[in-house]
Amino acid sequence: MSALRPADEAAAPDKTATPLPRSPRRPRxxxxxxxxxxxxxxxxxxxxxxxxxxxxxxxxxxxxxxxxxxxxxxxxxxxxxxxxxxxxxxxxxxxxxxxxxxxxxxxxxxxxxxxxxxxxxxxxxxxxxxxxxxxxxxxxxxxxxxxxxxxxxxxxxxxxxxxxxxxxxxxxxxxxxxxxxxxxxxxxxxxxxxxxxxxxxxxxxxxxxxxxxxxxxxxxxxxxxxxxxxxxxxxxxxTLKDEAEFRKAARVDAFGNTPAGQLVPDLRGKDVVFTFIESYGRSAIEDPVTAPGVDRTLDARTRALAEAGFHARSGWLTSATYGGSSWLGHSTTMSGLWISDQQRYRTVMASDHMSLTDAFEKTGAFDTVGVMPGVRKEWPEQKWYGLDKVYDAFRLGYRGPRFSWSTMPDQYALQQYQERVHGKRPADGRSRMSLLILTSSHQPWAPVPKMVDWDRLGDGSVFKDMEAAGDKPADVIADTTRSREEYGKSIQYSVTALTQWLERYGGKDTVLVFLGDHQPIARVSGDHASRDVPVSVVAQDPEVLDRIADWGWTDGLRPAHDAPVWRMSSFRDRFLTAYGSTPHPRKG
Structure with missing residues (x-):
């Protein structure tokens, strides 16, 4: 008799039944x-x-x-x-x-x-x-x-x-x-x-x-x-060591404890305008492809400004960045610290180290305004810069086309600065210090805008046909020679727009300081180009330029090849000292 119960017998395998399919072979x-x-x-x-x-x-x-x-x-x-x-x-x-x-x-x-x-x-x-x-x-x-x-x-x-x-x-x-x-x-x-x-x-x-x-x-x-x-x-x-060391350096400030009354006393009553021109580097003035056009423009604009009563002196600054990361150049100039990477930038932005713009704000005698057409998102750095008000890309009323990366032509941004800021007197008889960051010379340098009649700028719609007829970015990016040529044209445009604005709207109390933030990319400036950028101070009042006579800078907008070269981080303290500020160090 079988040892299996009926149920077990029913469940017993049938040796004559068709065998079940085997599992698929493994991939190997x-x-x-x-x-x-x-x-x-x-x-x-x-x-x-x-x-x-x-x-x-x-x-x-x-x-x-x-x-x-x-x-x-x-x-x-x-x-x-x-x-x-x-x-x-x-x-x-x-x-x-x-x-x-x-x-x-x-x-x-x-x-x-x-x-x-x-x-x-x-x-x-x-x-x-x-x-x-x-x-x-x-x-x-x-x-x-x-x-x-x-x-x-x-x-x-x-x-x-x-x-x-x-x-x-x-x-x-x-x-x-x-x-x-x-x-x-x-x-x-x-x-x-x-x-x-x-x-x-x-x-x-x-x-x-x-x-x-x-x-x-x-x-x-x-x-x-x-x-x-x-x-x-x-x-x-x-990188990890530098972070700790730089945090200590940022707490030291030669003017950190200077009383408000001893900051830039020689610029009281002036309308001071600091302007960064995107990618305005030494190669624009000395490269054999870009220099002829740029140098002609600088010389022509020097003569035009002189006819309007303005005079200029120019030198070189060695930027903390190259080819991009413009904010590192901006913050280095304004802080007096060498801000060469993002960690240093974050450290400074979180500190109370005084910026050059903040120095004007602390006097209580200046309104401080920023015009930044390249800013298209929240910008918490406004607090560190000490700017009372900022006009970003969305607050300038532009209705024209974008020129590749640049949100609007520099001429339009300058006209809006004139209408919204410079053309209005500050309240309570105060002076004004402005920070402008122009963007038309940002890569890929296509299409490059052209100057139009200032009275025709309107809301920027006048640029629609110009942008549509301009070069396509993809065509210029792929061609090194064209990139260098169009880069030179963009610098000519930005310098012309800025100096025409000064010639048209500046006065005896206007002081313009403008400089580049960094050199263009290596494909344009060369593999072994320096990090130097031009810097100029322009004013009608002869005393403004007399204050920097011992700097050894070149007369005019075009610095000589052998003009002094300083690290960009040294500019803040030199400028504050030249215009009467008294050092009161904070040692951290």
């Missing part, structure tokens, strides 16, 4: 089966495909290991070197058991891809900002870059560009990992050949290193990835 098993079938049917093609994939994997790994971090070194010679890291990897990975080997190879590949991404960022930042990418501070600037592309090329092109960049980054993280795993498996399957090849490669690397052999200016024996890792670690350490 499927790949193996596919390769086996391909090899059986097309052995030659299978071997060729396998060899091609291996060669591509090796090329990808070597290219990532020797990838330079600057455009100047980017060339065929850079990728014809022997990476020490590959020699070490070829010696270590085959000695590991399979699972640890695959794990180490995959992690190494991802790190290699990450270093390639950082090298690419270094190249981009070197071209646009004249410095290396800071892995601690600079991620936020990528959002600014996206906004710039959207303003210049449109939303659709920007989305496509961002999608493309993300896809490339993903591939750079995944493909090197797969490549290193494949190569490590190959070396493990052929230990004898791998050992001999690694020994030969190591001997060749040591020989090249000892003899100092080079190709295209780069050493044939490369250890660039290890050096880059060390460099990144050093940058992170330096």
């Amino acid at each position: 098993a499927v790949r193996r089966a596919w390769r086996r079938r391909l090899g059986e049917r097309h052995p030659a093609a299978a071997r060729a495909l396998s060899a091609a994939v291996t060669v591509l994997a090796a090329a990808l790994v070597v290219a990532a290991l020797v990838m330079p971090d600057s455009v100047g070194h980017l060339g065929p010679a850079a990728f014809l070197r022997i990476p020490a890291e590959a020699v070490v990897g070829a010696a270590v990975l085959p000695a590991l058991a399979r699972r640890p080997r695959v794990a180490v190879a995959a992690v190494s590949g991802v790190l290699l891809g990450a270093m390639a991404v950082l090298n690419a960022l270094d190249m981009g930042f070197g071209q646009y900002l004249g410095r290396e990418f800071d892995v601690v501070l600079d991620w936020g600037l990528l959002g600014d870059a996206e906004s710039y592309l959207e303003d210049s090329l449109g939303r659709t092109a920007t989305l496509a560009a961002v999608a493309g960049v993300l896809a490339v980054v993903l591939l750079l993280l995944v493909l090197p990992a797969l490549a290193v795993v494949r190569l490590s498996d190959l070396l493990a399957r052929h230990p004898g050949t791998a050992a001999r090849g690694t020994l030969v490669a190591g001997v060749v690397w040591i020989t090249c290193a000892c003899l100092g052999l080079r190709a295209g200016g780069l050493p044939l024996a490369s250890d660039s990835t290890a050096t880059a890792l060390e460099d990144q670690a050093r940058r992170v350490s330096d």
Whole structure:
């Protein structure tokens, strides 16, 4: 008799029934089966495909290991070197058991891809900002870059560009990992050949290193990835140390305890206007492509101002930034501190370190106003700057077209400044100090506006046909020569608009200080351009310029090549001292 109960008998398996389908093969098993079938049917093609994939994997790994971090070194010679890291990897990975080997190879590949991404960022930042990418501070600037592309090329092109960049980054993280795993498996399957090849490669690397052999200016024996890792670690350490040291420096202020009555007494009764011209750098005056037109404009405007009773003196300041991040140049000039990165900027904005604009506000004798057509969102920095009122892009009544990144032509912004601010007397007989930041010379320098009759500006609609007929940003961005030419035209336009405004509306009490915030990008200014920017002081009252006679600046709007060069951070204290301010230091 069966030991099973009836219910159990019903549940017992029927050996004659059709077997249940087996679970799907795992992906690795499927790949193996596919390769086996391909090899059986097309052995030659299978071997060729396998060899091609291996060669591509090796090329990808070597290219990532020797990838330079600057455009100047980017060339065929850079990728014809022997990476020490590959020699070490070829010696270590085959000695590991399979699972640890695959794990180490995959992690190494991802790190290699990450270093390639950082090298690419270094190249981009070197071209646009004249410095290396800071892995601690600079991620936020990528959002600014996206906004710039959207303003210049449109939303659709920007989305496509961002999608493309993300896809490339993903591939750079995944493909090197797969490549290193494949190569490590190959070396493990052929230990004898791998050992001999690694020994030969190591001997060749040591020989090249000892003899100092080079190709295209780069050493044939490369250890660039290890050096880059060390460099990144050093940058992170330096950034963290700098944050603490700069916080202490920001608490020290030569004029921090100066009484209100002892701040800029020699400018009481004056209408003082500080103006930054976007990307107005030394190259605009000295570069062989841009200088002829810009120099003619500066000389012509110097003569026109002289006929209106104005005279000028000009020199050079070395900016804390290059190619972009204009706010670093603005805050360096106004604070008297060297604000060269975003962390320093945040530290100063959160401090009570006195800005130059704040010095005027503290006197109680000046109204302080900002006109900032480039500001299109909340701007909490207004408090630190000590500005009573700010007119941003949405408060100037502009109804015309945008000129790429620039929200409105400088001439329109200046006319609105005249109508809303300068043309009205401050209350209670006070003086006024204004901060203007002009934007028409911001890259990509297309389309560049042209001057129109001041009485026809209206709400800016007059610029619609001009913008539509102008150059397209995409055409200028891709052409270095045209970028330099259009950059020069934009500087001519901004200088003309500003000085025509002064000639038209300025008076005996008007004091204009204008300067650049930084040099244009390296593609326009050159790979080894200085960080110098022009600065000018313009006034009718001869006593205003007599106060700076000992500065040694050049007469006129165009500074001489050998005119004095100061760090931008020194300007605040020199200016305050020249116009009678008495230092009362705050030592933190």
